[in-house]
Amino acid sequence: DSGVTQTPKHLITATGQRVTLRCSPRSGDLSVYWYQQSLDQGLQFLIQYYNGEERAKGNILERFSAQQFPDLHSELNLSSLELGDSALYFCASSPGQGRAYGYTFGSGTRLTVV
Amino acid sequence: GDSVTQMEGPVTLSEEAFLTINCTYTATGYPSLFWYVQYPGEGLQLLLKATKADDKGSNKGFEATYRKETTSFHLEKGSVQVSDSAVYFCALSNPLYGNNRLAFGKGNQVVVIP
Numbered sequence: 001d002s003g004v005t006q007t008p009k010h011l012i013t014a015t016g017q018r019v020t021l022r023c024s025p026r027s028g029d030l031s032v033y034w035y036q037q038s039l040d041q042g043l044q045f046l047i048q049y050y051n052g053e054e055r056a057k058g059n060i061l062e063r064f065s066a067q068q069f070p071d072l073h074s075e076l077n078l079s080s081l082e083l084g085d086s087a088l089y090f091c092a093s094s095p096g097q098g099r100a101y102g103y104t105f106g107s108g109t110r111l112t113v114v
Numbered sequence: 115g116d117s118v119t120q121m122e123g124p125v126t127l128s129e130e131a132f133l134t135i136n137c138t139y140t141a142t143g144y145p146s147l148f149w150y151v152q153y154p155g156e157g158l159q160l161l162l163k164a165t166k167a168d169d170k171g172s173n174k175g176f177e178a179t180y181r182k183e184t185t186s187f188h189l190e191k192g193s194v195q196v197s198d199s200a201v202y203f204c205a206l207s208n209p210l211y212g213n214n215r216l217a218f219g220k221g222n223q224v225v226v227i228p
Contacts, residue, residue, distance in 0.1 A: 043218040056215050094214055105157035
C-alpha cells in the first residue's frame with residue numbers, strides 16, 4: 001500500500017456519460033497530480049493541485065476538470081466521455097513542490113468507455 | 115518543452131544478465147531525473163533519483179548517473195532477477211516551472227526469463 005488511495009479501481013461507462021474519479025493523497029502530502037496512461041500516448045500529465053489551489057495544467061481536455069478539497073482529497077471529473085478517453089488514470093502525491101520530491105502513486109483507476 | 119526519450123521496444127534477457135535501459139532528455143536548466151518502475155496491475159513506484167549533474171542514484175541493485183554532458187540518465191543493473199520483470203519509466207522534473215510535474219518517457223517493458 002503506497003498510501004495514495006484511488007477509487008474506484010475499475011469503471012465501465014458509456015459514451016457521453018460523466019464520471020468522477022477520487023484520490024486521497026498520502027498523509028501529510030499537500031500536492032496532488034493527475035496523470036493519464038494510455039498505450040498510444042504513454043503517461044500524460046493532466047493537472048496539479050497544491051493545498052487546494054490549481055498549480056499547473058498539462059494536456060487536460062476542456063471536458064475534464066478537477067479540484068482539491070480542504071481535506072486534501074482530489075476528484076477528477078470526466079464528462080461527455082468518448083471511446084478515446086479509455087485509459088488508466090493515476091493520482092500521485094508529494095509533500096510539496098520542490099525539485100527533490102518524488103511522487104507516491106496510487107494504483108490507478110482503469111476507465112473503459114464503451 | 116522538456117522531454118524524455120527511452121530506447122524503443124521491450125527488453126528480454128535471461129536471469130543474472132546485465133541490464134541497461136537508455137534514457138536521454140531535453141530540458142532547459144537543471145532538471146531532476148528519476149526512474150520509476152511499474153509492476154503488473156500496480157501504480158508507479160519511485161526506483162531512484164538524481165538531482166544534480168554527476169549524482170548517482172541507486173536502489174535495489176539498480177544505478178543511474180546524471181550525465182549533463184550527454185543529457186543522459188541510463189539505468190543499469192548488474193544481475194537481474196525474474197522479479198525485476200516490469201515496465202521502467204525515465205522521468206524529469208524542472209524547477210524552472212515552479213512545480214513538480216513530471217515528464218515521462220514511453221517506458222520499457224523488461225522481461226527476465228529464468
